[in-house]
């Protein structure tokens with residue numbers, strides 16, 4: 174597997190896990206994404222979360238939408254092992270998504286707080302190919318994570334359209350400084366939830 178700070182640095186893994194939106198009182202970003210998904214899909218056969226961590230978002234979605242098969246993918250082995258313990262009924266895929274060989278097709282794929290690191294035409298094509306016809310790809314990102322790479326909202330839409338995605342909906346929200354957890358890195362920034370369809 175390619176070298177990756179998420180896979181190789183244990184302190185970084187803990188930091189990222191502790192600042193998960195799951196740990197905040199309101200889980201505002203997760204709930205916004207859930208709300209957006211529920212507008213479009215009521216029942217899902219196969220669902221994949223890319224960069225799922227220990228399955229925090231997948232489990233929230235699973236509680237709110239009827240899903241037959243949940244697949245969680247993460248590059249970090251410890252994360253996958255912890256996820257398996259918490260949610261044994263989910264299917265766990267330990268791989269760098271850029272190198273993964275997945276034969277299943279999905280009706281819904283999500284990727285929360287990691288897509289800016291995977292934002293190449295090759296990766297977006299790969300995700301497109303993993304979807305069934307009319308399948309949805311839902312992303313959540315802090316705007317600042319793209320801004321530091323000089324990638325604008327318009328650049329994002331252009332790349333998705335180039336691959337063949339239809340842009341279905343965008344919700345933006347501003348998350349205020351949280352006093353709920355000392356770890357919360359996700360505060361004081363704009364967040365975008367984008368719904369795309371094959």
Ligand SMILES: C[S@@+](CC[C@H](N)C(=O)[O-])C[C@H]1O[C@@H](n2cnc3c(N)ncnc32)[C@H](O)[C@@H]1O
Pocket residue numbers: 177179180189193194195223224225226229230246247248249252268269270271284285286287290291
């Ligand atoms: C910032 S965390 C976000 C976790 C979760 N999606 C959330 O929003 O709370 C990013 C996660 O993506 C995983 N990750 C990073 N690069 C990846 C890759 N290339 N393939 C699969 N997973 C990756 C990391 O191990 C980490 O668990």
